[in-house]
Amino acid sequence: MKNIRYTIAVIFVFACLCPGIAQTTVSSYFLDGTFHNSRINPAMKAERAYFSIMTGNYSMRTKSNVGISDFLYTRGDNELTTFMSGSVGADEFLGKLPSVSRIGFGFDESIFSGGFRAFGGYATFGLSMHSATMLSLPKELFVFAKRGFQQNSYDISGINMNTMNYAAFTIGYSRDVYEGLRVGANLKYLVGLAHAALSVDKLSVVMDEKHWLVESTATVQGAMFCESYATTDKDGFIDGVETGKMSPSSSGFAVDLGVVYDMKEFVPGLTLSASLTDLGYINWKYMIKGHSAGTRVEFNGFNSVDYDDMEDTVDKEVERLGDEAAKLVDFNYDGVTSQSTSLNATMYLGAEYSMPFYNPLSVAMLYSHCFSTYESNKWSEIRGYVNVAPVKWFEATLNCGFNTYGTSLGWMINFHPAGFNFFIGSDHMITRVTPQFLPVNEFNSHITLGINIPIGQKE
Numbered sequence: 001m002k003n004i005r006y007t008i009a010v011i012f013v014f015a016c017l018c019p020g021i022a023q024t025t026v027s028s029y030f031l032d033g034t035f036h037n038s039r040i041n042p043a044m045k046a047e048r049a050y051f052s053i054m055t056g057n058y059s060m061r062t063k064s065n066v067g068i069s070d071f072l073y074t075r076g077d078n079e080l081t082t083f084m085s086g087s088v089g090a091d092e093f094l095g096k097l098p099s100v101s102r103i104g105f106g107f108d109e110s111i112f113s114g115g116f117r118a119f120g121g122y123a124t125f126g127l128s129m130h131s132a133t134m135l136s137l138p139k140e141l142f143v144f145a146k147r148g149f150q151q152n153s154y155d156i157s158g159i160n161m162n163t164m165n166y167a168a169f170t171i172g173y174s175r176d177v178y179e180g181l182r183v184g185a186n187l188k189y190l191v192g193l194a195h196a197a198l199s200v201d202k203l204s205v206v207m208d209e210k211h212w213l214v215e216s217t218a219t220v221q222g223a224m225f226c227e228s229y230a231t232t233d234k235d236g237f238i239d240g241v242e243t244g245k246m247s248p249s250s251s252g253f254a255v256d257l258g259v260v261y262d263m264k265e266f267v268p269g270l271t272l273s274a275s276l277t278d279l280g281y282i283n284w285k286y287m288i289k290g291h292s293a294g295t296r297v298e299f300n301g302f303n304s305v306d307y308d309d310m311e312d313t314v315d316k317e318v319e320r321l322g323d324e325a326a327k328l329v330d331f332n333y334d335g336v337t338s339q340s341t342s343l344n345a346t347m348y349l350g351a352e353y354s355m356p357f358y359n360p361l362s363v364a365m366l367y368s369h370c371f372s373t374y375e376s377n378k379w380s381e382i383r384g385y386v387n388v389a390p391v392k393w394f395e396a397t398l399n400c401g402f403n404t405y406g407t408s409l410g411w412m413i414n415f416h417p418a419g420f421n422f423f424i425g426s427d428h429m430i431t432r433v434t435p436q437f438l439p440v441n442e443f444n445s446h447i448t449l450g451i452n453i454p455i456g457q458k459e
Helices: 001-014 091-092 139-150 307-329
Strands: 051-052 058-062 072-075 079-082 100-118 121-138 153-156 157-178 181-207 210-224 228-232 237-245 249-263 270-299 332-341 347-353 361-370 379-391 393-402 406-415 419-426 443-454
Touching: 058 361, 091 139, 100 139, 100 443, 121 139, 157 249, 181 270, 210 228, 210 237, 228 270, 228 332, 237 270
Parallel strands: none
Antiparallel strands: 051 100, 051 443, 058 100, 058 443, 072 079, 100 121, 121 157, 153 181, 157 181, 181 210, 181 249, 210 270, 228 237, 249 270, 270 332, 270 347, 347 361, 361 379, 379 393, 393 406, 406 419, 419 443
């Protein structure tokens, strides 16, 4: 059982080194008085110079295409029971599940940032932290849990987990290149903090009342900020991780590109925009790798039971079964290698139209798509906005998105008088919760807020 503890620890310690699918807040995209939109589209400039230290922008989110209502049920006098209860039919439970259940956690945090007018344009700089963790579970896993011996075989392939955690130092610049046309770019130096990925390519179960046969094929990899190596047992399986010098051993680069075009010469009030963000990679110098190829575990029942010492022999048989099951998470050590992992590049396409009868009111549309080497990290969204800025120091938006994980309601309010800026909002509001404040439907939640110090006059 030691191998189970160590292997799980290696993966999930990596995932938890940063406290939190990171994605830049999109509710602020069409609000002109915010100071961090250059992270979404580097062609966007702030209305003033500004700076912030630790308070500029904090964003935390969860994403999922399943919710509490998929696993908890009300029975009798409003009593809750789980999907494993006999009162919950298999078809009732399984009929609500998607083919793959995806659950994600992430955060972005600005350590310090600033912006100022320079060289005929607008320049920005900043240091930020980012974390994104995704878990994918195939539906067959829950079929196995619910139906058990009702079927003779199960194919539970496709379990995946990956996490990416890094710091980014960013410098950016934007300027007008033609009347109404503005372009911008951000250059990022990245320092990797932790990365891990687990992929169960095959997990099959064949069984009857007296016999179980489980076969698995899986790969695992992980890296940290410092030098790291795996330790192995006498059979060559990974049973722990040792760290070396605490010096940066992972770094990389990324770029964001953006353009904004005011179409006032053709369609007054219409502004188009587009950007590509996080086009880059991190090279991990000490990437630990392991694999489990065709591991077979067979259980034919207890070998023998001494009825004169029932408790002792049953304990020994259960321990033997546990030792056999532990082989499913035994990974052969493949060594340490240098390997690059790409960021989750994202594309944004936006259009905003200011109402001719009341210019501070506008409607907008934003399409987003995330590219990733991991299928579980890919997503798409289209979001509609209603934005209003009734006075020079206040603006707000209400928006609704339709995405890979379901429907989401977003909002943001932004106060930006001279000398002070405060904003708070959400891309995903939880509209229904249990008495314990757990989301009833898809576990999509988000909160973002920040305080910045504007400097000087508006442009």
